[in-house]
Amino acid sequence: MTGGLAAALLPVVENSGAIWVGSSGRVRDGHQKGPFAEIEALGSGAIATLDLPAAHYGGYYEGFANSALWPALHSRSDLIRVSRDDYVSYREVNAFMARALMRFRKDQTAFWVQDYHFLALGAELRDLGVDDPIGFFLHTPWPVATVMQGVPNHRELVTAMLAYDLLGFQTGEDCQNFLAYAGGELGLTVEDGVVISQNGRTRCEVFPIGIDAEKFAQYAAKSASHPDVSRLRRSLNGERLAIGVDRLDYSKGLVNRISAFDRLWTEHPQFARSISLLQIANPSRGAIEAYGNLQNDVARLVSDVNGRHGEVDWTPIRYLNKGFSQAVLAGLYRTAQVGVVTPLHDGMNLVAKEYVAAQNPADPGVLVLSKFAGAANELDTALLVNPHDIDGMARAIAVAAAMPLTERKMRWEAMMNKLRGHTIQQWSADFVAELEKCRTEKHAVAPLAAQPPQALRWLKSAISGVRLI
Numbered sequence: 001m002t003g004g005l006a007a008a009l010l011p012v013v014e015n016s017g018a019i020w021v022g023s024s025g026r027v028r029d030g031h032q033k034g035p036f037a038e039i040e041a042l043g044s045g046a047i048a049t050l051d052l053p054a055a056h057y058g059g060y061y062e063g064f065a066n067s068a069l070w071p072a073l074h075s076r077s078d079l080i081r082v083s084r085d086d087y088v089s090y091r092e093v094n095a096f097m098a099r100a101l102m103r104f105r106k107d108q109t110a111f112w113v114q115d116y117h118f119l120a121l122g123a124e125l126r127d128l129g130v131d132d133p134i135g136f137f138l139h140t141p142w143p144v145a146t147v148m149q150g151v152p153n154h155r156e157l158v159t160a161m162l163a164y165d166l167l168g169f170q171t172g173e174d175c176q177n178f179l180a181y182a183g184g185e186l187g188l189t190v191e192d193g194v195v196i197s198q199n200g201r202t203r204c205e206v207f208p209i210g211i212d213a214e215k216f217a218q219y220a221a222k223s224a225s226h227p228d229v230s231r232l233r234r235s236l237n238g239e240r241l242a243i244g245v246d247r248l249d250y251s252k253g254l255v256n257r258i259s260a261f262d263r264l265w266t267e268h269p270q271f272a273r274s275i276s277l278l279q280i281a282n283p284s285r286g287a288i289e290a291y292g293n294l295q296n297d298v299a300r301l302v303s304d305v306n307g308r309h310g311e312v313d314w315t316p317i318r319y320l321n322k323g324f325s326q327a328v329l330a331g332l333y334r335t336a337q338v339g340v341v342t343p344l345h346d347g348m349n350l351v352a353k354e355y356v357a358a359q360n361p362a363d364p365g366v367l368v369l370s371k372f373a374g375a376a377n378e379l380d381t382a383l384l385v386n387p388h389d390i391d392g393m394a395r396a397i398a399v400a401a402a403m404p405l406t407e408r409k410m411r412w413e414a415m416m417n418k419l420r421g422h423t424i425q426q427w428s429a430d431f432v433a434e435l436e437k438c439r440t441e442k443h444a445v446a447p448l449a450a451q452p453p454q455a456l457r458w459l460k461s462a463i464s465g466v467r468l469i
């Protein structure tokens with residue numbers, strides 16, 4: 001099962017010829033012998049997976065990346081837990097990955113680094129003498145400067161990010177927050193979205209990530225025969241269904257969402273038995289205390305709400321701690337008349353987009369979407385809610401469940417047009433084109449379009465994405 005980043009990038013590798021270098025999910029100590037990396041072909045590209053250094057993995061992944069950066073990036077300074085050693089491990093793993101990448105480098109390579117696990121990877125590559133274009137895309141939000149200041153070594157880390165030629169963000173707000181930090185906290189010159197530092201020029205731009213909407217529409221149209229989908233449909237007996245699909249992460253707002261359903265069934269008892277919630281909550285980062293606590297809190301709340309509102313023949317919330325393939329998810333999305341995507345803060349949220357893409361055009365469901373998800377910028381004809389306002393969410397769910405067909409179609413068509421116009425393929429092509437411009441600007445060579453097609457093909461095949469799989 002995958003998170004949004006992996007789900008989004010696999011098709012890019014498949015179609016572009018890029019080599020995606022990431023973690024194998026295994027660790028090894030320095031003395032172990034064996035192959036350095038496993039490489040597997042994927043379409044016209046390849047996936048290379050590496051074992052990361054055992055001594056630093058915990059401090060890097062559960063430590064600095066997911067107990068300092070992730071909470072800060074989602075504006076949850078209260079959840080930052082970090083030791084000095086965690087930062088050392090984070091930098092060690094970034095340096096390890098840089099050394100590994102040197103083995104994949106050829107003439108005219110360009111590097112595209114993915115996400116907050118590798119903020120300092122560009123700087124490590126520069127230290128190894130790399131002069132090729134290096135871009136970075138942040139899949140999460142970037143917070144205001146006062147929150148970033150809560151991250152140990154924040155100045156050193158953001159300074160390291162300025163080794164990248166191009167920094168991509170999900171939203172204008174994230175990009176502005178970063179530029180404000182660079183100008184205010186680091187005192188650097190910022191001109192037209194470019195930060196000027198001793199490393200040179202770093203262009204900051206917005207590239208909202210998209211999905212393959214047609215693929216989801218096709219999956220959904222074909223999904224009715226899948227046993228999970230058909231069993232769900234049979235079990236509903238004419239009752240309406242709302243669906244939530246999330247990693248079990250505090251950024252996803254699960255406690256508030258379930259409280260909103262509780263409020264709906266309490267304040268508007270006519271909705272008891274007439275709408276239930278299917279909540280898929282895929283366990284994530286379970287070794288971190290905040291995630292273990294969340295898992296307990298959500299399970300307790302679900303049990304409490306089901307205990308109070310349930311009947312012998314009606315379960316208000318079906319709560320599943322497991323993942324499904326996207327082909328099955330598409331069928332589950334299409335079965336639900338209401339999609340509830342109510343994170344407290346989210347870089348984009350691909351589930352929101354997938355829910356829309358999977359709907360039946362003749363009878364589409366309604367998306368209830370947090371205004372704090374990056375997706376709300378594009379999906380602005382969803383019912384936008386404040387996830388801290390439990391009453392407001394309960395009201396929006398009631399409105400969604402009762403919305404007439406003409407209004408549902410109008411809202412859905414507007415969202416679907418946006419999804420078709422901003423696909424995942426377009427997202428990666430836009431980023432790569434901008435990165436190619438950096439090479440041109442840096443070395444003042446002839447524009448790539450004027451070079452022989454073979455050179456262009458070679459550049460494309462040399463792009464390397466780097467992240468944890």
Ligand SMILES: O=P(O)(O)OC[C@H]1O[C@H](O[C@H]2O[C@H](CO)[C@@H](O)[C@H](O)[C@H]2O)[C@H](O)[C@@H](O)[C@@H]1O
Nearest residue numbers: 003004005115139140209284346347348349350
């Ligand atoms: O690998 P995990 O620790 O299980 O986490 C899964 C991924 O979560 C985050 O996804 C982000 O990227 C999505 C696509 O751009 C975006 O829609 C979402 O809002 C973000 O939260 C994380 O950034 C990834 O690195 C993880 O793989």
Ligand SMILES: O=c1ccn([C@@H]2O[C@H](COP(=O)(O)OP(=O)(O)O)[C@@H](O)[C@H]2O)c(=O)[nH]1
Nearest residue numbers: 002003004005007247323324326349350351
């Ligand atoms: O059981 C599941 C739950 C989720 N996903 C996929 O995981 C991604 C979640 O991405 P999102 O941006 O919503 O959140 P993230 O987990 O990356 O923060 C989506 O593409 C989902 O289709 C999946 O394949 N199976």
